[in-house]
Amino acid sequence: ASPVSSIGTVYEKDQTTQSDEECGDEELERKIFKQMRLDQPTAYEEQANKDPLLHPPNPTVYPQAFALFTQNVQNNLRRMVQELEENELFEQTLLRGPERAIDEIEVQPSASDIDVLMRNMMVVPSTSNTADGPWNNKG
Incomplete structure (x- = not known):
């Protein structure tokens, strides 16, 4: 494999923050999950969790x-x-x-x-x- 500079590819500096570099894999994973909201249900999942039974209003009262x-x-x-x-x-x-x-x-x-x-x-x-x-x- 040739060095990156020999084929003209230039990469930007690593943008990882100091706090991300210092935390462990599991802690970084939790942080990313929280940022991306991957631990929260989607709108589709929330809709699927709703009660499928219909509760009609009382016909004599309403x-x-x-x-x-x-x-x-x-x-x-x-x-x-x-x-x-x-x-x-x-x-x-x-x-x-x-x-x-x-x-x-x-x-x-x-x-x-x-x-x-x-x-x-x-x-x-x-x-x-x-x-x-x-x-x-x-x-």
Whole structure:
């Protein structure tokens, strides 16, 4: 291995404080944990620790609050069901593959007459007259 100076790399001076150099590994670890707040639960962990049971207000004492509570529960359930349905549809599409999903979406032609189909696909005004010829069996 070549010395650092021979490849042009320059490092800054070590920024470790005197107090950090003097403390032991365990003490330094505790200090860093405290600074970074690694010993405290995250917002996600705190949310996970909340009581999952709902405590509705007494319907006889607080009828409006109870009605609002039940409406919120129903709205949340509907939203969750919709999310589950969307996820299920997405997973089914992934399992079947994109080609099969596209095949199912294909629209069947509304007419069996090839002249009508071709006329619908072309951007030609409908009032235009077509000349007689072998292409329309009139020539």
